[in-house]
Amino acid sequence: MTEILVTGCRGQVGTELMRLGECAGHRMVGHDIDSVDICSSEQVARMLDDEQPNMLINAAAFTAVDRAEEAREVAFGANRDGPAELAEACATRQIPLLHISTDFVFDGRKATPYREDDLMQPLSVYGESKAQGEAAVRKACANHVILRVAWVFGAHGHNFVKTMLRLARERETLRVVADQFGGPTPADDIASTLLCIAEQVDVRGHTMPWGTYHYCGTPGTSWHGFTEAIVADASSRGPIRVKRVEAIATGDYPLPARRPANSMLDCSRIQHVFGIEQPDWRAGLRRMLDTLEPPGRD
16 A cells, blocks of 8 residues: 655645545545645655655645736745755655646747647746746656646636636626637546556656656647636536627736746657546546536535
8 A cells, every 4th residue: 555645635636636545545645734834844854754655746836826926935935945845855765756847837939739858938937936846856856757737627726617617607708818728637637647657656666767747638728718618518507697708819818927828738758658648628627517516616
């Protein structure tokens, strides 16, 4: 039985990690910000020494993209300094580290999906803090897997799907950006992927192919296309107010943080190395809506 320690255990992915890990028979131990400050070397060391896990999955992050522009210190603390502390402590104790990163480390100017070795050029504080967090993990802990994901959504926590469901109950028209593209990724699929990789750590041992991998949903879509699917699925489950989803340009809806226009990730490496296929986000959306009180009450 593998003992897996999860930091950020109450977030979108962390919650699913705890649930699915226990269902798979692993001994799951979760910590969140109220029990361990991952930026504190003393608290991190005490956590690892007390729990003595076989591996650690870091799902903790500051993900409020626009707030990060003003809360720079907080974002870098959670997304760079915390992972650095975890990586150093794991390396000292020879504990493998699985760490979640993001498509926001790229600038979105590439015409094709991003590969793992493409140059990181983040546009926002959030993206820069995550890029530096990746660098810290690579520098401190040789036995690591960094999993870059995109457009995460699920039944737990705050996300785009829940926001659109709420607005669909309140408004007749939704105006949504149609010139940013990516692969929406269900949180439970991300958790399943991390657990699959964790299980292979035990099987492969010293031959484990450590490094960075991409994982996002398919087919690619825009925020506008994603919203149309959300509205269509929600309307089939009960009455909603919205009647029209209007396509707009990024410039028509200015936000504090710049977003990459292309967030598509090339996921061929994770398929080749681990046999993990991209998830169909439309199935994940249906699963999510099945778990929410109709019509998507959060």
